[in-house]
Amino acid sequence: MKLMEGLKVAWKDPVLSKVIATGVVAAIIAIGGYLLAFWPSVRSCMAESWSVAISTTAVSNWLLAVMIWW
DSSP, rough: OOHHHHHHHHHHHHHHHHHHHHHHHHHHHHHHHTTTTTOOOOOOOOHHHHHHHSSSSSSHHHHHHHHHHH
């Protein structure tokens, strides 16, 4: 019962309620991604992004990405 009481107290705090809600939504998205088998695609996309970010060129790739983003 102390867990539920603690959650009720935390839920009344405006910041902690948003943190808890974000955690719940993130957990639902992670479970949904796992069940729909999206994680291999996410992992390969992140690996490709990392390899591009650390590869060497005349201008740093992270700098190019920042310039394109802005």
